[in-house]
Amino acid sequence: MEFATGGDMYARPAAAIRSYRQLLADHVAAGAGQIRIIGELPASAFGPTWDSWMRYESAINHAYDDFPLWSMCAYDRRTTPAAMLADVDRTHPRQARPDGTHPAIEAYADPESYLAGMRPAPPDPLQLTPPVADLADPLPGRARDAVRAAGHEGISRDEIEDLVVAVSEVVTNAMLYGRAPIRMRVWSGPDRVVAEVTDTGPGPKDPFAGLLPIGPEGPGGRGLWIVNQSCNHVTMARDPDGFTLRLTAGVPH
Amino acid sequence: MCFSYDDDSDLYARAQSFLADGAAAGCQLWWIGDLPPPAGYVTTAVSISAAYPGNAVIDPEAQLRQYAKVTSAAVAAGFTGLRVVAQATPLVRTREQLDAFARYELLIDRYMATHPFSAICAYDRRELDSSAIDELACLHPDTNAPVPFHLHGCPPDGGAAALTGELDMTTDELFEVTLGRLSFPGDDEVVLDATGLRFADHRALWRMNRWAAEHDRHLVLRGAGRATARVVDLMDLPRLHVEAIA
Incomplete structure (x- = not known):
């Protein structure tokens, strides 16, 4: 036992x-x-x-x-x-x-x-306020900079850096597997940073995407799994307009 | 530094300030290339097509020895060091030339870090495609061609080379090409100074692990961020190790 x-x-x-x-x-x-x-x-x-x-x-x-x-x-x-x-x-x-x-x-x-x-989770109340960043078709580097800029003293540097990793992978996936236009928004609250990435594609086909590990055969393919290991809350939603991933560093609300 | 130009007057402008600074510092000044040297400063001019006829492939070790010899001679003659402007375009036209030149760049960067030798490698954008320029630029610590990452020689106590900047899908191809040209003597672990590595996505980390496996080495990213260490740990990459910053 x-x-x-x-x-x-x-x-x-x-x-x-x-x-x-x-x-x-x-x-x-x-x-x-x-x-x-x-x-x-x-x-x-x-x-x-x-x-x-x-x-x-x-x-x-x-x-x-x-x-x-x-x-x-x-x-x-x-x-x-x-x-x-x-x-x-x-x-x-x-x-x-x-x-x-x-x-x-x-x-x-x-x-x-x-x-x-993929039933959507309720929005974080922060999402009812104006985002601190609203990017159209960002490259991964620009997405990372937006998260770095949203960090503040209420959230640890490690948590922000993990969110930087996650956002980079999500935007990369949207570019490689999703469909443009891609929109990324970031909200910053006292105890958290929330990032949301939407592309107009249907999202991953594999229902277990991000939850189960994938072997080390190729250079890519593990982004969504790393995202799920790196963020305190990951939500996925699919609607007629596209596929949305929301990531939270800090305390989910 | 790596300087790419598509107008000879840009090269002359950059070279003149580089040579003027070198003259003020008491360096011996060499001009290597087929364009005539700028008036005034240069002590020795070498025609590159005479030195390297055809599509000659550089011998990295021999070239390094040559510059080391000339640098020592300059110091022995009372100069503070050697400063060179080299128009290297004829040496990087083919894939084979580029592969050899890349290895030479890492050697000469390391030499420069510890000896009184400095150089501008100048490349003519009218004669090279942009991917070749990027492949050269990312091997220099300093360049006027913006590339998102650099892998360049560094002082021996920092590691085998320094890796700086950001690695992601936009650099995936360039990084793969760059890694493919890396080889380090010995059979022990290869330490890269990663204190300037701002970001590496999981593809880049996977590629570094594969490089290490293919060369039967272990690769250490010294001074990388803790988030990089966490991703490496998650991915189970047995050949790649991160010594993270505290």
């Missing part, structure tokens, strides 16, 4: 997948034939980053397929709001009942369809 604290394991959804995959690989290498995990999301997941945690919950139905794993996610029905429990139903194939049975959940959606849905 191994106990891991939620804060370490669940800092960011894609980082949790990376940590779990390493943990599982280590156990298998040590000879484990079967691994069982009971995990519980930390209180911080039940807030503005909820959408990304539900994407995580959906993705892990597939993300550990190559390991001999049975896993159970614990949710406290007394404190979890009904709307959130409905999301939990959509991302979990079975429910463990106190009587020992595991009936299928009717509302469950397989990860491919759930993740392809």
Whole structure:
């Protein structure tokens, strides 16, 4: 039996997948034939980053397929709001009942369809104010400079530099795989910097894009995964006008 | 420095101030090229087509020894050092010439960092395509052709070379070409002074790891930012190491 604290394991959804995959690989290498995990999301997941945690919950139905794993996610029905429990139903194939049975959940959606849905997260309140930068078709270098200029003393230099990395990769992806025009906006608040990049293409085809690691075969292809490892909150939205990624450094709202 | 020009008068203007500064500092002044030297300063003029007939491919080590010898002789003759304006266009017309010249640039940069030798390498934009100019410019610490990154020789205690500027999709091709020309003697780790490396995206980091694997070396980015260290760590690049700034 191994106990891991939620804060370490669940800092960011894609980082949790990376940590779990390493943990599982280590156990298998040590000879484990079967691994069982009971995990519980930390209180911080039940807030503005909820959408990304539900994407995580959906993705892990597939993300550990190559390991001999049975896993159970614990949710406290007394404190979890009904709307959130409905999301939990959509991302979990079975429910463990106190009587020992595991009936299928009717509302469950397989990860491919759930993740392809990309329901937009509510806007950060900062986004209702004028952005500090609004760039048309920026090259990655200009996008990086806009984020560097938006940094302030309320947010660490490391967090800004991680957002610089993320924004550069997102704008690169928009140029390589998306469709012009590309628009980038940046908002700066007391405890965070928010950057949003929209292109007029359909967004990534792979529903697991950014959540699962990709091998080291070629020079590119891991940008969105690095973005998800580097930002405290990443949202994706697709609408008739295009595809939008929103990245938050600092405290998500 | 690397100076590209498409009007001879621009070269003369830049060369004259460079030579005037050198004269004031007591340097011996050499003019290498097919244009006539500017009046007044130059002590030795060498025709480049005489020195390098046809599409001659430079021998990097021999060329370095030659300049070291001339620099020592200048100092022995009472000058403070050697200062050269070299019109190098005939030496970089072909891919093979460029490959050799790139290796020479790294050697001569390192020599310049520790010896009283300074030079302008002048390239005629009317005779070279812009990608060749960029490939040369990024190998010089100082250039009038704007390139987003530089990989140039540096003082030996700083590392094998210095990598500065920003690397991303816009520099991907140029960086690949530049890396492809790098070779360092020995079989130990290769340290790049990365204190001036402002940004490197994951493609560039992947390319550096691949270079190290292909040359059976380990590449160290000394003084790069912590965000670069985090991306390298995430990507699991076993041949690339970051010694990040504190």
